[in-house]
Amino acid sequence: MGILEKISEIEKEIQRTQKNKATEYHLGLLKAKLARYRAQLLEGSKTSGPKGEGFDVMKSGDARVALVGFPSVGKSTLLSTLTSTTSECASYEFTTLTCIPGVIEHNGASIQLLDLPGIIEGAAAGKGRGRQVISVARTADIVVMMLDALKGDIQKELLTKELEAVGIRLNKKRPNIYFKEKKGGGISITATCILTKISERMINLILHEYKIFNADVVFRDDCGTEEFIDVVVGKRKYMPCLYVYNKIDQISIEEVDRIAWQPHCVVISCNMLLNLEHLKEMIWRYLHLITVYTKKPGKKPDFNDGLILRSNCTVEHACHAIHRTLVQNFKYAQVWGHSAKYNGQHVGLSHKLSHEDVLLVTKK
Incomplete structure (x- = not known):
């Protein structure tokens, strides 16, 4: 059984398993195995095959922004509107096939904006050019997730899942956990707070799954199983993300108001040039x-x-x-x-x- 099949089987088992006290340790081990296989999949993709044409873009300017989203949500139109770069726009899917850079000039800063090809469901597993797109997104300072206002919540959930699968954590703080492997002495677990989301037994089970039998672990916050797995696996990228809902001219004013009040969200219309200055200001703020x-x-x-x-x-x-x-x-x-x-x-x-x-x- 290949890695993709193993990942698929574990994901199905996680979905089938009811969440309760009796299955807590079983689910924790499944999540640890899933993270390990996903890490192997990404490590294998680094050496297999040539780089995609147009994806190796030199970093320039004061900051870099990755523009990700499903096909035909308006990424190329936004790039052409905010920058002097022209990205091919059309009413059919997959118009953009390579990574196209542009520059936003705002408050005296030159902000590099990368228009990446549309991500499809299953991109983390290598479908389409998903891995190449996601690897470029990891080099950015923030992610701008472009969503269709007519189906934005579904797209947001699917895209977040794809990015999570390759170790990109959006709008999340790095877990305040100290972890270091050592040569001997067994596993030492210390907590400066009361742990309610994870037990010592679970910590030991996860470490044994990764063949780690000697380590120092210090919890400075009450973190859960998935956060601890992230610390053990490492190579996680914690990035700010702006959720940009395009085509608001096609939905009701009540729906626009609902979306606009959600955290990290900006509503725009590329065709009618609505709220684009506010988007630039929000990008500036999120870049700090x-x-x-x-x-x-x-x-x-x-x-x-x-x-x-x-x-x-x-x-x-x-x-x-x-x-x-x-x-x-x-x-x-x-x-x-x-x-x-x-x-x-x-x-x-x-x-x-x-x-x-x-x-x-x-x-x-």
Whole structure:
């Protein structure tokens, strides 16, 4: 029996098994086996066959956004509308066959937007060009999941399932679990909180399934079976995701209102150019980007060419962005803006900057 058949059999058994106290350990072991086989499937796909044409896109700009979705939901239209890149658009499915990059200019930042070919159900198992599409999505900073407003909830569920199958976790925090294999001493389990979602027996069963008999495990949060399996397997990618519902001009205003109030959701219409500026602003927020302006002594700040940095960045990060030798010759900096207690505050390299701060660096 091949890996795909084994995965299929385990998934069917999980669906057949009722969830209760008696089946808790059985389901936990099935989930551990499923994660192990999926990891083997992905590792095998790295060495088998040539890369897909057009998928190896060089990373550029200040951040990268992966545009994923089923065929004919409007991804190519969105790319052509938000960027100066033209992606082939048509009313039939699978118009886009390769990865097409474009650039969104917003708040002085250049954000690379990748229009990926439509994902089909079963993409994680290798159907269509699913694995190639998903592997490119893993290189992005955020995922924009494009959905048809007429059938968005079904598409959202199926796409999330496909991405979960290859280790992409959308809008989830990394489990606060310390795990490290060791050469001897058995399995040591410590918890700094009361564990209600997983037992010590389950932890041991999962580790034995992966042939791990010596390890240190520390739970700092009350995490469940699937979260612990993710930590043991590793290679999980935790990514922010925006669910973008297109074609809202074809549904009722009540349905638009219902979708718009859901977490991480944006409603748009590419054909009628509705709410696209709000989408760009939401992408900016989810990327956690800020703009920091610089000034020279005795001159006004340069508001035309700011530094694009990540939120919670420090003066040291800004210095590296200006010039690689600036930190070595750093004396002090002055800051104007939200992060400063008063205008022109003298700060050091560890000072955290805020959006639209003005920075003046003095060298030794």
